[in-house]
Amino acid sequence: GAGVSQSPSNKVTEKGKDVELRCDPISGHTALYWYRQSLGQGLEFLIYFQGNSAPDKSGLPSDRFSAERTGGSVSTLTIQRTQQEDSAVYLCASSSSLILNTEAFFGQGTRLTVV
Amino acid sequence: DQQVKQNSPSLSVQEGRISILNCDYTNSMFDYFLWYKKYPAEGPTFLISISSIKDKNEDGRFTVFLNKSAKHLSLHIVPSQPGDSAVYFCHQTGNQFYFGTGTSLTVIP
Numbered sequence: 564g565a566g567v568s569q570s571p572s573n574k575v576t577e578k579g580k581d582v583e584l585r586c587d588p589i590s591g592h593t594a595l596y597w598y599r600q601s602l603g604q605g606l607e608f609l610i611y612f613q614g615n616s617a618p619d620k621s622g623l624p625s626d627r628f629s630a631e632r633t634g635g636s637v638s639t640l641t642i643q644r645t646q647q648e649d650s651a652v653y654l655c656a657s658s659s660s661l662i663l664n665t666e667a668f669f670g671q672g673t674r675l676t677v678v
Numbered sequence: 679d680q681q682v683k684q685n686s687p688s689l690s691v692q693e694g695r696i697s698i699l700n701c702d703y704t705n706s707m708f709d710y711f712l713w714y715k716k717y718p719a720e721g722p723t724f725l726i727s728i729s730s731i732k733d734k735n736e737d738g739r740f741t742v743f744l745n746k747s748a749k750h751l752s753l754h755i756v757p758s759q760p761g762d763s764a765v766y767f768c769h770q771t772g773n774q775f776y777f778g779t780g781t782s783l784t785v786i787p
Contacts, residue, residue, distance in 0.1 A: 605779030669721030
């Protein structure tokens with residue numbers, strides 16, 4: 564597809580279970596970012612990947628969160644032992660470069676609900 | 679530490695009037711800014727940008743102003759239309775893509 568694709572679009576999980584969220588960036592985009600938006604809040608940076616460089620994980624809220632990007636393309640965000648406060652919309656974005664003056668393209672997001 | 683702030687969480691404007699959305703930043707190292715627009719259940723989409731070499735950038739009904747000395751930028755929408763109702767995020771490029779907290783704009787028909 565032409566845009567950033569995220570799956571699933573909605574996920575309901577029980578507290579304590581692990582979840583995996585997937586992001587397919589735009590083909591050729593070297594930079595990939597994960598954000599989350601909790602209800603009534605802004606966009607919270609989680610992690611970014613740039614090419615083959617080590618990812619910047621400084622935004623991950625706890626060690627229950629991890630992400631990987633295989634082959635410089637698809638990325639998976641994993642949340643272990645989910646908690647209710649993890650409920651949010653998780654947004655993935657990609658851009659053609661981490662050179663500053665470029666826009667990011669966002670996916671539709673995955674709405675995660677932890678019950 | 680919130681490096682990009684949008685102090686107005688919401689704004690209501692009559693159709694046809696001007697909408698002004700504001701954003702303040704603290705880090706002058708990265709002087710390129712973008713505004714994104716977000717509809718419910720959709721990801722943000724790029725709207726307009728401005729770099730430090732300019733103090734104004736205009737695209738149709740949308741104009742962004744940058745005041746570097748005040749570390750402030752604003753987005754003007756004129757005339758406002760009901761379809762402009764959305765959440766607007768100010769975004770400063772840099773190592774960690776700081777976004778503002780967003781301003782929810784409602785344009786009343």
